[in-house]
Amino acid sequence: MKPWTLGLTGGIGSGKSAVAEQFVALGVDLVDSDQAARWVVEPGRPALAAIAQHFGEQVLNPDGHLNRSALREQIFTNPAERRWLENLLHPLIAAEVAQFLANAKSPYAIMVSPLLIESGQYKLAQRVLVIDVPEHVQIERTMRRDQLSAEQVQAILAAQATREERLRHADDVLSNDRELTWMKNEVERLHAFYLTLNGGQP
Structure with missing residues (x-):
């Protein structure tokens, strides 16, 4: 059976990559639109x-x-x-991305994209998981990670979908503003749930 596709997105500094790595560790095939x-x-x-x-x-x-x-x-x-x-x-x-997803072997495959909503890529997914953090956390993390000023981070945020717009498209939301262990447990819980889904819908 062809794997269904989970779209994974979140604003800059939300920790998308860390969450994506956890899914990969659980054996899920994943394509990142940034890599593409x-x-x-x-x-x-x-x-x-x-x-x-x-x-x-x-x-x-x-x-x-x-x-x-x-x-x-x-x-x-x-x-x-x-x-x-x-x-x-x-x-x-x-x-x-489509070519990678066509060759995926796990029960579901993940397409990671920071612009999943804005680019319309969410239409390729049967389900959308949004990694959500408060805006002040996004700004702090991104400034620290990329050595950017608050103004530069604000400009990037302005070019991305608003948090409300992302959440409106979400089937599932993972709030990623706590410690790593909590996030890992959340990913395991979601993964167990996703394995029960047929084509991405309960």
């Missing part, structure tokens, strides 16, 4: 050539890889450029 986004812009892939042609060589590192921070500067203040980039990359990322 990195694959599609590897040197030699058509997307990278298109990006360099559009934005100029300054978005490439000397070794030919994408200079993410240079690209980010170009698009963060310019919505039209961001849309151009999204229109190029989203279909390519979706194709990578």
Whole structure:
């Protein structure tokens, strides 16, 4: 039987990756759209050539890889450029993700995406799990992890779906503002529940 797909999302600093790792440890196949986004812009892939042609060589590192921070500067203040980039990359990322999900072997497979709601990727999932934390926790964690200022984190938050919008799409919510042991137990509880589901619905 083909595995059903769980969409896993959460705002920046919500601990999506830590939760995802716990599911992987339990034997669940998982694809991360951020990783897929990195694959599609590897040197030699058509997307990278298109990006360099559009934005100029300054978005490439000397070794030919994408200079993410240079690209980010170009698009963060310019919505039209961001849309151009999204229109190029989203279909390519979706194709990578779909191919992985088609080959998944576990009873259900997880698609991790920070923009699951915004990009419409949630439509590919039979069920949505939102990792939720209060906004002040998101800001603290992200500032600490990425050495960003509060203003920079606010700008990233502004580009993502609001917490309310994410929660509105959620079938399940994991509040990830407690200690690691609690989160691991929650993942195990959800995993046991997911194994009982047929096609993602009770």
